[in-house]
Amino acid sequence: MPNGDSMNKGVERYAFNTHLRGYFAVAIALFFGWAVAAHAEDGPVWTKGLHFQTEGEVVPVLEDGIHDPTNNAVTIFQEPVESMKDFPRDGAGIIDWVKVLQKDMIDPRQSKLGDKDMYAADFDIIFKNTGSMPFVRFPHLPHTQWLTCANCHPAIFLPQKGSNPITMSDIIQGKYCGVCHGKVAFPPTMNCGRCHSVPRDSAGLR
Amino acid sequence: MTSYKADRSIKWRFSILGVLAGLALLAMAPAKAEYADVIINNYADAAGMRPVVFPHWFHRIRFRCKVCHADLGFQFKAGGNKITMAKIIDGKFCGACHNGEVAWSVENCNMCHSGIPGTPTHIHGSTVQRLVSPPYKALNAPQQPAQQ
Numbered sequence: 001m002p003n004g005d006s007m008n009k010g011v012e013r014y015a016f017n018t019h020l021r022g023y024f025a026v027a028i029a030l031f032f033g034w035a036v037a038a039h040a041e042d043g044p045v046w047t048k049g050l051h052f053q054t055e056g057e058v059v060p061v062l063e064d065g066i067h068d069p070t071n072n073a074v075t076i077f078q079e080p081v082e083s084m085k086d087f088p089r090d091g092a093g094i095i096d097w098v099k100v101l102q103k104d105m106i107d108p109r110q111s112k113l114g115d116k117d118m119y120a121a122d123f124d125i126i127f128k129n130t131g132s133m134p135f136v137r138f139p140h141l142p143h144t145q146w147l148t149c150a151n152c153h154p155a156i157f158l159p160q161k162g163s164n165p166i167t168m169s170d171i172i173q174g175k176y177c178g179v180c181h182g183k184v185a186f187p188p189t190m191n192c193g194r195c196h197s198v199p200r201d202s203a204g205l206r
Numbered sequence: 207m208t209s210y211k212a213d214r215s216i217k218w219r220f221s222i223l224g225v226l227a228g229l230a231l232l233a234m235a236p237a238k239a240e241y242a243d244v245i246i247n248n249y250a251d252a253a254g255m256r257p258v259v260f261p262h263w264f265h266r267i268r269f270r271c272k273v274c275h276a277d278l279g280f281q282f283k284a285g286g287n288k289i290t291m292a293k294i295i296d297g298k299f300c301g302a303c304h305n306g307e308v309a310w311s312v313e314n315c316n317m318c319h320s321g322i323p324g325t326p327t328h329i330h331g332s333t334v335q336r337l338v339s340p341p342y343k344a345l346n347a348p349q350q351p352a353q354q
Binding site for chain 1: 218222240241242243245256259261262263264266267268269270271272273275276277278282302303308314316317320321322323325329330332333334337338
């Protein structure tokens with residue numbers, strides 16, 4: 001046959017094209033598998049580093065990824081899941097330590113030996129330079145039930161209205177409110193409304 | 207035509223394999239420690255001890271923040287207090303309570319030194335650690351060759 005070679009080439013090209021489609025299908029399937037797995041493992045950035053407080057999932061101390069399971073002492077630790085299972089949670093599902101304290105579910109000592117009392121200050125600061133977000137109400141009362149004046153003033157916040165140029169960027173980087181919020185207190189990434197709680201009286205920046 | 211049909215079945219077999227591989231990855235979710243657990247590894251790894259795990263939740267249901275962070279002088283920074291066993295035995299930092307009177311004393315090495323060796327100093331699950339900075343390095347961690 002005069003056309004033998006070219007016919008064979010056509011067959012090869014046809015086979016390659018069908019293979020190509022197969023590879024595409026495999027690549028797409030692998031990508032979807034990877035995307036689903038990556039989402040479950042990492043998720044959106046604000047859900048990374050999940051823990052009992054945000055998840056409600058029972059994780060024994062031995063398997064929490066921080067404690068060395070070969071250490072025998074770990075087995076006698078108090079389990080956070082059991083100790084905190086009845087604690088009230090906020091809208092984002094994180095333990096609301098203010099409510100825990102106000103409902104007398106815990107009675108943490110106010111000094112090392114529990115023989116001295118603390119002095120709570122009860123006045124609010126309203127921050128109005130919030131762009132288009134609702135105003136921020138800072139309540140001194142729940143903060144001074146845990147902390148004393150010198151914890152925040154003057155190292156973190158100058159004790160004068162308008163003298164602290166707080167931004168969300170600074171807070172997320174661990175300055176100002178971020179010294180505690182995002183480390184031991186509710187994080188700035190999931191609970192906008194707990195701080196931005198006062199409705200605006202004007203439209204604000206657009 | 208027969209070869210085309212064979213290719214198609216292989217293709218579907220591969221795509222099912224891909225989905226299964228994805229599901230297998232899905233099952234391997236990482237373990238999760240408690241919010242605000244602090245791993246302190248300034249000196250422990252270099253001294254052959256496990257790093258210290260400080261459970262914030264355990265202490266805050268017993269003491270207000272102010273007791274440690276004002277009265278005992280703990281800074282608001284993971285690894286920022288440069289705590290050593292000598293200071294603890296002198297009654298500073300952890301030693302203010304962990305002296306056998308308020309809480310158990312320093313003989314119980316593994317109660318504090320309970321972390322997985324090699325874990326860097328950081329606050330577990332903190333916003334800064336997740337979004338901003340890589341985990342803190344130990345103060346006396348082995349230097350990288352480029353810096354030596």
